[in-house]
Amino acid sequence: MSLRLSAARIFLPPFLRKKYLGKLFGLTAEAFGVPVPAFEGTSDEARLRLFASFTRENALRILAAGNAGAGGERLYRNARAFGEELRKSLGVRTFAEALAAARLLYGAIGIDFEGAPDGTVVIRSCRFAAAYTPEICGFISSLDRGILSGLAGGGDLRFVGRLTEGNDSCRAEFRPEGRRG
Numbered sequence: 001m002s003l004r005l006s007a008a009r010i011f012l013p014p015f016l017r018k019k020y021l022g023k024l025f026g027l028t029a030e031a032f033g034v035p036v037p038a039f040e041g042t043s044d045e046a047r048l049r050l051f052a053s054f055t056r057e058n059a060l061r062i063l064a065a066g067n068a069g070a071g072g073e074r075l076y077r078n079a080r081a082f083g084e085e086l087r088k089s090l091g092v093r094t095f096a097e098a099l100a101a102a103r104l105l106y107g108a109i110g111i112d113f114e115g116a117p118d119g120t121v122v123i124r125s126c127r128f129a130a131a132y133t134p135e136i137c138g139f140i141s142s143l144d145r146g147i148l149s150g151l152a153g154g155g156d157l158r159f160v161g162r163l164t165e166g167n168d169s170c171r172a173e174f175r176p177e178g179r180r181g
Contacts, residue, residue, distance in 0.1 A: 001100065002091025009104055014044075017108050020086075021047055024109075025054070027082050028143065031059040031074035048109060052131040059136045063069040068139055075142035076149075083150020095176050107146070115174065119158065121148075123170035129163040137164040144172075152176045 008016070021044075028051075029036040037054055039047045062071040086092070093166065099115035106113035110127030119168050138159070139181045154177030161171040 001097055002093065005090045005097055006090060006092060007106075008156065009100060012108055013078075016045075020108065021051070021087075023082055024143075025051060027078035028055060028058075028060060028075065031064065031071065039170055048127060050164060052128050055128075055140055056131050056136055058130075059139050063135060063139060072138055072139055072142040075140070076146040079143045079146025080150040081146075083147040084153075085150070086147075087151050087153065092151055095152055098148070098176075101151050103119050103149055119174040120175070121172040122170075123163070124168075126163055126170065131181065133162050134162060134164045137162050142174075150173055 025036050025039065035122075037050055039050055042050070059071075062068060079087075084106070086101060087098070092098050092103050096117060102115060103113045106123075110121055110125075110131075112125045114122045114124070116122075128140075129137070139159075141159055148157050149155050152174070155175050157172050157174045159170060159172040161167040161169070163170050
């Protein structure tokens with residue numbers, strides 16, 4: 001495992017947490033075609049609450065306009081570029097390291113992400129589940145698909161169950177590029 005990823009797993013400095021959340025806000029706002037909301041000088045908790053309401057409101061707008069396909073593709077594309085950037089900056093080289101990086105990043109925003117070597121992903125708790133309907137969660141999961149694809153150097157994530165649908169966890173399957181089954 002790279003030294004940068006190993007160090008980040010031990011301690012993710014607050015400035016990096018803020019930087020990553022700022023990037024997430026930026027790529028999401030760009031995909032939504034709206035400005036990034038002001039969050040300077042707010043606590044981590046306030047920024048995460050703002051992100052939940054910001055994504056919920058904009059997802060509702062896009063879904064109501066019937067633009068889910070194009071909006072989801074923009075979210076995916078922007079998130080994939082962010083995942084690729086994180087792959088490079090954290091020194092991720094293997095699928096196992098991509099899963100470790102995802103656990104770190106998702107944990108920083110209040111999502112209990114667990115990925116297994118076979119590509120099974122389980123999310124037992126998510127701070128955003130209470131703010132999202134199943135439709136919004138499905139739409140916003142384009143971010144998850146993109147980030148994981150970028151971290152892993154390609155591949156696809158497919159959810160088979162969600163907390164927002166009343167399940168006890170979100171369950172998904174991630175297939176890295178080149179892996180069948």
